[in-house]
Amino acid sequence: MIIAIDGPAASGKGTVSKKLAAHYGLRHLDTGLLYRAVAKALLDAGYAPGEEARAIAAAKAIDPARFDETALKRYEVGEAASVVSAIPGVRAALFDFQQEFAAAPEGAVLDGRDIGTVICPNAEVKIFVTAAPEIRARRRAFELRGRGEKADEAAVLADILARDERDRSRSTAPLLQAPDAHLLDTSALDIDGSFRAAIALVERMRR
Numbered sequence: 287m288i289i290a291i292d293g294p295a296a297s298g299k300g301t302v303s304k305k306l307a308a309h310y311g312l313r314h315l316d317t318g319l320l321y322r323a324v325a326k327a328l329l330d331a332g333y334a335p336g337e338e339a340r341a342i343a344a345a346k347a348i349d350p351a352r353f354d355e356t357a358l359k360r361y362e363v364g365e366a367a368s369v370v371s372a373i374p375g376v377r378a379a380l381f382d383f384q385q386e387f388a389a390a391p392e393g394a395v396l397d398g399r400d401i402g403t404v405i406c407p408n409a410e411v412k413i414f415v416t417a418a419p420e421i422r423a424r425r426r427a428f429e430l431r432g433r434g435e436k437a438d439e440a441a442v443l444a445d446i447l448a449r450d451e452r453d454r455s456r457s458t459a460p461l462l463q464a465p466d467a468h469l470l471d472t473s474a475l476d477i478d479g480s481f482r483a484a485i486a487l488v489e490r491m492r493r
């Protein structure tokens with residue numbers, strides 16, 4: 287079974303995806319880490335994330351087996367990832383890895399922005415996870431503070447709105463709910479409630 291989870295930043299899709307993967311005994315790929323790794327490679331080398339040729343070269347060179355998730359989850363890396371992910375050549379360079387991951391015989395859980403629309407259009411289960419921007423900003427600020435980063439909620443909200451706009455308006459593989467994806471709004475749900483709602487959707491959709 288392939289479970290495709292998409293949604294905007296801090297919607298809860300990552301947590302739901304991890305828990306679904308553990309529940310069903312499937313491997314999980316957080317595809318945001320791929321774009322974050324490209325962004326971090328550029329930032330570390332002192333380049334702007336919008337430098338197309340360098341971003342494409344970095345996308346071809348990333349090694350997911352060696353990802354440092356803590357470093358990739360940093361705030362500024364996420365912002366830069368939103369910029370590099372709008373470059374079509376970067377998306378093309380990361381395409382095969384994601385499709386191969388999903389092609390394992392037992393299936394997999396993948397989460398990102400274009401899993402149900404581009405990477406796994408034939409996934410049996412597609413869920414689009416969302417939450418009100420203010421709720422997402424609060425969650426993201428809480429998460430950042432928990433990791434020792436400074437976070438002003440109003441500034442995080444402004445960045446989330448800008449990131450939503452950038453992810454939704456890019457021409458290649460924009461953030462979009464697939465027509466056959468089920469909407470899961472986690473605004474009023476805690477982690478356990480979100481997980482239980484996701485399980486109910488999976489059980490309803492799986493063939």
Ligand code: DC
Pocket residue numbers: 295296317318319321322364367368371372397398399400401449453
């Ligand atoms: O989910 P995240 O915050 O780790 O993603 C970081 C950025 O990467 C996000 O702003 C857009 C991009 N991204 C994408 O374009 N496509 C994906 N499948 C996953 C992430």
